[in-house]
Amino acid sequence: MTSKKRLFLLLLAFFVCVLMMNFIMLLTLLVIKVYLYFFQGVPFMTYSWQGLYKLARGATFGGIALGFGCLFAHYMHIRSRCKK
Numbered sequence: 001m002t003s004k005k006r007l008f009l010l011l012l013a014f015f016v017c018v019l020m021m022n023f024i025m026l027l028t029l030l031v032i033k034v035y036l037y038f039f040q041g042v043p044f045m046t047y048s049w050q051g052l053y054k055l056a057r058g059a060t061f062g063g064i065a066l067g068f069g070c071l072f073a074h075y076m077h078i079r080s081r082c083k084k
Contacts, residue, residue: 002035010074014067025055 029052034038 010071013070014064017067017070018060018063021059021066022056025059029055 033044037044
């Protein structure tokens with residue numbers, strides 16, 4: 001595999017980590033809202049945009065941290081293979 005292709009795949013994996021963390025955040029928020037609506041009687045659309053922005057920002061930073069962890073693990077794996 002060429003170096004450019006490997007870099008592209010790593011950056012794609014990094015980008016997908018960020019997107020998936022945001023998707024998981026939205027899915028979790030939906031499950032929580034449904035639970036609160038059916039079991040606690042809390043109206044469904046009572047969440048502010050500011051709170052959603054904070055959740056999205058936290059999920060994005062979590063995805064970035066996860067992406068850097070994956071990049072680091074891949075780098076350590078490649079480095080250990082090159083030493084042999």
